Amino acid sequence: MSVCRPARCLFSKTPSLPKPTPLHHPRSFHTTLPRPARRRPHYPNIKASDLALLNAAAEESYPKYSTSETDLLRKKYTPSQIAAIKAAESAIDPRDLLTQGQRRTDPWQLSYEDDLAEVDPVTDHAPKLKPSDIKGPKDFREANMVERDEAIAQIANENLAKMYPNGVPEGQLSPEEHRKLEEAIEVAMAQAAMDPRTVYYSSNPKAVESLADPRHSVVLPDLPRIENRVARQTRRLSTEEEEDPRQKQLLKYLGWDKEKLRSIRVKTLIVHGVTNQTRMGKIRSLYYLTIAGNQDGLLGVGEGKSVEPEEGRKQSVMAAIRNMRPVPRYENRTIYGDLEKKVGATKVLLCSRPPGFGLRTQHLIFEMARAAGLQDLAARVPRSRNKMNVIKATWEALTSQKLPDEIARARGKKLVDVRKVYYGGSVY
Template sequence: MSVCRPVRCLFASASLPKPPSAPKRSFHASAPRAARKRRAHYPSIKAEDLNLLNQAADTQYPKYDTSETTLLEKRYTPAQIAAIKAAETAIDTRDLVTQSQRRSDPWLLPYEDDLAEVDPVTDHAEKLDIKDIPGNKSFREVNDVERDEAITLLANENLAKLFPDGIPEGEVSEDTVRQLEDAMGTALTQAVLDPRATMRIEDDRVAATLADPRYSMVLPDLPRIENRMVRQTRRLSSEEEEDPRQKRLLQYLDWDKTKLRSIRCKTLVVHGVTNQTRMGKIRSLYYLTIAGNQDGLLGVGEGKSVEPEEGRKQSIMSAIRNMRPVPRYENRTTFGDLEHKVGATKVQLFSRPPGFGLRVQHLIFELARAAGLQDLSARTPRSRNKMNVIKATWEALCNQKLPDEIARARGKKLVDVRKVYYGGSVH
């Protein structure tokens, strides 16, 4: 063996050529990890972008100026003013722009923050006594001429509230004519019931208090006369003859027929039952129906009758009456995994990512579609009785533990940081 070869290999600058390796076949459609571009977990905010956030926060949530503070002091107590200022100081308006979002669920209150405003649905004006009226309270009864003039004046004022742009003139539709006739009748009735039409008071301040709803048994505002039962009676009197059960349901829910038709109803279980009596066996049919508006409401109802159509109607009305809200995460799936047991039946529901679909059995599929769920999977490891599966699924969906409730029970504060981590792409 020659000694030159190891020396030549030691002092050689170029390495020996490597044998060509066999190409590796990729079985994945995506690019290899080395070719991917690393993305930051959250977007870094630059100084100019931060200035834009400050401008947007100042535009959407402006600070109180001196005139607004003066108006607030007339309505709220000093302690409430101090609490409002402390809350405004503690909350960062930039966080409201980047992380918060306005509610759009069906259970949203009709007003946002001004809870001091009297609402005819949730708030009731506090009644005041005659001792709270300042000034001279002596009055006299009016004669017929003064009474007619007062009724005419009050009726015109009430019509001006309903038609601020003036009474429509020229060729109008039948609905407008009917609405105008109803408004005139309501305004005239309100004017007759107004105490200012039957008595005359010399003191103007005392006369002005008669128009205050806190002193009157019949509140003078027209929307308070137009209550729910009056609207329901007028609507049902103009409609055709219908099922008495459906009429009671409309009065109970304060709905019309159009909203009732939008409810999705489906009968899932039908079987015959027999009742043994001293007169023999009496056979009847049992129906189990689900109802939902496909936007967060779901109900289950049962019905049983000798007549098939009667039992089915009974189950439908019961399902609509029993509708309860179903919490939905991002309006598509449940808040985490759920498990519920009814009898010997156990139902396990699992939340899934967007686009997963409803991969469940047919009974749970109909319940999820009626409630407005889009991504869900389920298992029924034990008994698969149809009635128990439906009831267990319904109770599991309606009795979910929300993250807000869990955080409140633990004494924590729940903050939604998805808009920060995912750059605002939250569906």
């Protein structure tokens, strides 16, 4: 047997041994993720060349007040108001308006662009004026031929100025432009002839202008008033509304007001018919199961049954609000650890999840978690999925959690906040 091969294998380089696999670390009891070393900016970076173009576009779209505009503002606003306007203008960056601002596209947008400082005679309802609003004498007489011709000429010129804001075209005109000009003159003369200012004459110009002002029209309706006699008769105040006796008793029991009661989120999850066999026959009624929560750590479940549908639903709603109990929440978003609860043949498993996980549960547990104010939760129902038992088991599991403070106190240990010790107090 040759000894060369064993010697060659002995003095040759030994192959590297495989690296041992890292041990599997157990799951940390802390549900939040560690803070990353570098966070991405919320806004994309802008180059200097693009910034110059952006500044130019912003100055063109949102120019600053000129001297003439500032003089006009001084006639309407006080110096303190002008200073406030300038401070607001300097606080708003026109580049942000250009990049982040957008025009409204909702159905409630105005059909025209206006600052709403003045009444638009086309789109707005003009307020009705009284004879006392006309200053000076209000005597009229029928105009003679000379006064009528002067008034027609003046009103026709005003109408032509509205049709041609840049002036009436002069010089050599094309046949089409000449025809349009003749039609405009005919329309202006016809409107002037039908204007009441050409029929009557007064020494007070304000009185003459009131003849063509629609605000002095007799058939113009008044602006709607809220505090009038008809509105007071047809409207009921909130204090005069008919109250349900059960609701009044519930408010007295809880010590709440109506505004706080309206903030409670209520939803009926189960509705089905039941039958009670008596010696008088079968009595059919409806069963309701309702949940109620303030979306901030309170959750309740109530049941109601009645022959009348609305009566049974009100019973379940009042019972759910009356049965609300606190739900402990870790970081105001999830539960403390994993929970398990069994009601009848139904078993519910609830698991806490990190931020941004969401509510990945079935629809009944989803509605209960949303009413209680939970944001990150996972759930499983491995056995029977009876709806009533699922709701009751989830409610009992959420309201009977064991807090870390209670466990530490029972064991005689000291509870340390991991966030403050290892992460400098940062939650996310």
